[in-house]
Amino acid sequence: MYGKGLWQGLAVTWRNLTRRSVTAGYPDVEPELPPRSRGVIALQEENCTSCMLCARECPSWCITIDSHKEVIPAPTEGGRDRSQNVLDRFDIDYSICMYCSICIEVCPFDALHWSPEFAYAEGDLKDLTHDMNRLRTWMDTVPPPQALDPGADQGKELQAYELTRATEEGL
Amino acid sequence: MSEVADVLVRCLVVVLAFLTLPLLVGQMEHKAMAHMQGRVGPMAAGGFHGWAQLVADGVKFVQKESITPVAADRRVFELAPAVALVPYLVAMLAIPLGPFFGHGVLIGHDLDLGLFFVLAAMSVGVLGTLMGGLGSGNKYSYIGGMRVAAQLMSYELPMVLAAASVAMLAGTLSLVGIADAFEPWWLLVQLPGLVVFFVAGLAELQRPPFDAPLADAELVMGPLTEYGGMRFAMFLLAEYAGIVVLAALTTVLFLGGWAGPWSDHLGWAWTLLKIAGVSFLVIWARVAYPRLREDQVNVLAWKVLVPLALAQVTLTTLVVVW
Numbered sequence: 001m002y003g004k005g006l007w008q009g010l011a012v013t014w015r016n017l018t019r020r021s022v023t024a025g026y027p028d029v030e031p032e033l034p035p036r037s038r039g040v041i042a043l044q045e046e047n048c049t050s051c052m053l054c055a056r057e058c059p060s061w062c063i064t065i066d067s068h069k070e071v072i073p074a075p076t077e078g079g080r081d082r083s084q085n086v087l088d089r090f091d092i093d094y095s096i097c098m099y100c101s102i103c104i105e106v107c108p109f110d111a112l113h114w115s116p117e118f119a120y121a122e123g124d125l126k127d128l129t130h131d132m133n134r135l136r137t138w139m140d141t142v143p144p145p146q147a148l149d150p151g152a153d154q155g156k157e158l159q160a161y162e163l164t165r166a167t168e169e170g171l
Numbered sequence: 172m173s174e175v176a177d178v179l180v181r182c183l184v185v186v187l188a189f190l191t192l193p194l195l196v197g198q199m200e201h202k203a204m205a206h207m208q209g210r211v212g213p214m215a216a217g218g219f220h221g222w223a224q225l226v227a228d229g230v231k232f233v234q235k236e237s238i239t240p241v242a243a244d245r246r247v248f249e250l251a252p253a254v255a256l257v258p259y260l261v262a263m264l265a266i267p268l269g270p271f272f273g274h275g276v277l278i279g280h281d282l283d284l285g286l287f288f289v290l291a292a293m294s295v296g297v298l299g300t301l302m303g304g305l306g307s308g309n310k311y312s313y314i315g316g317m318r319v320a321a322q323l324m325s326y327e328l329p330m331v332l333a334a335a336s337v338a339m340l341a342g343t344l345s346l347v348g349i350a351d352a353f354e355p356w357w358l359l360v361q362l363p364g365l366v367v368f369f370v371a372g373l374a375e376l377q378r379p380p381f382d383a384p385l386a387d388a389e390l391v392m393g394p395l396t397e398y399g400g401m402r403f404a405m406f407l408l409a410e411y412a413g414i415v416v417l418a419a420l421t422t423v424l425f426l427g428g429w430a431g432p433w434s435d436h437l438g439w440a441w442t443l444l445k446i447a448g449v450s451f452l453v454i455w456a457r458v459a460y461p462r463l464r465e466d467q468v469n470v471l472a473w474k475v476l477v478p479l480a481l482a483q484v485t486l487t488t489l490v491v492v493w
Contacts (some may be wrong), residue, residue, distance in 0.1 A: 009459035013207040050457045 242308025255299020269429025315393025
């Protein structure tokens with residue numbers, strides 16, 4: 001039919017007009033974000049071994065890490081002393097971070113986590129560099145992971161752990 | 172003395188309507204267009220659903236610097252916003268709103284040649300954008316001005332023909348007379364004329380989908396490119412006043428003006444309601460349809476609207492003679 005598109009245009013706009021819009025009034029209403037939203041990266045300092053994987057994988061070079069070695073004396077006489085890395089500095093410069101999540105994927109010890117907090121704008125570019133104390137405070141805002149789907153496999157580590165415990169108790 | 176007071180009151184009412192109705196239409200455009208696009212539109216200004224948004228816009232425009240480009244034809248450039256705005260004020264003076272609680276027809280001044288006068292005033296209004304386009308000393312403005320000229324030439328004819336058809340049917344050029352003579356079956360006989368008049372009116376006002384002269388993707392803002400501050404605000408006000416005048420004229424000519432229940436007392440309310448309805452259609456057309464290309468604009472005028480308007484005039488002639 002000639003001119004059908006004209007009516008369709010009117011119909012679509014009319015349908016939109018009669019429907020309630022889903023706009024969230026953000027500054028007045030806080031948004032509901034999924035638990036793993038890429039808002040800000042939080043640092044669990046105790047888990048970090050200063051392995052530098054995150055800093056080297058970061059495509060935009062926004063992570064700065066400094067550390068020193070501390071010696072743990074051998075617990076027994078004549079034993080060998082051990083050494084561990086202690087963080088001096090862990091900065092993420094959010095003015096160049098592109099929220100790719102590679103650092104979090106690559107961290108072997110779960111020291112980095114996504115937090116859905118996003119409101120940390122600053123008046124000065126330099127203030128967008130968060131040091132490790134500030135990154136630590138974001139840990140409080142990291143929500144627990146989403147529950148697994150019903151019937152889904154548990155994590156491999158958890159399965160292995162439960163298997164060994166069951167066999168040990170069975171013995 | 173009472174005559175002077177009467178004239179003053181009428182002028183005051185017209186000026187008040189001129190200052191408020193375009194703003195109401197503007198606010199309706201903000202909100203209706205937003206919801207048609209799945210948004211909510213302005214919500215902050217004034218507290219309740221952003222009712223004061225246009226007031227805030229006005230305050231912003233007043234604060235801005237008034238700039239005239241060096242390359243501009245100074246007097247033409249500075250006169251253009253006034254030429255765009257004032258004709259609509261003048262046109263509103265001659266448009267009847269209908270009986271006001273049994274006190275006769277509410278109108279600035281009932282002219283015998285009302286229809287002719289209003290159509291002439293509307294055409295002068297378009298000259299404002301044309302002046303802005305040719306006087307700005309800017310290539311985008313210039314091309315926009317050329318497009319305004321082409322559009323003005325094309326759409327004046329079908330608009331006048333459609334209006335003439337109604338005048339023939341009513342046997343008068345007085346707007347009050349036309350609205351008084353209205354009978355419901357005219358709606359059917361004059362339907363092509365109504366469509367032609369409305370579409371041609373949209374094109375005269377350069378409202379989307381006929382905003383090829385402004386075409387922000389191609390011409391920045393067309394003839395308005397170099398304007399800022401109060402002058403730009405005057406052009407905007409002219410656009411919305413134009414919508415009001417077009418809607419009022421469509422109402423009076425084709426929709427029976429104040430025809431409706433209790434029209435002796437509430438005639439003015441019927442007219443205002445119909446004006447609001449037609450204004451809503453103007454806004455709806457903007458949201459629903461994409462901009463016509465420049466050649467499509469002229470094809471629509473000469474190959475569709477002019478033949479349709481001529482057919483309408485022929486039909487009306489037959490009806491009148493018969």
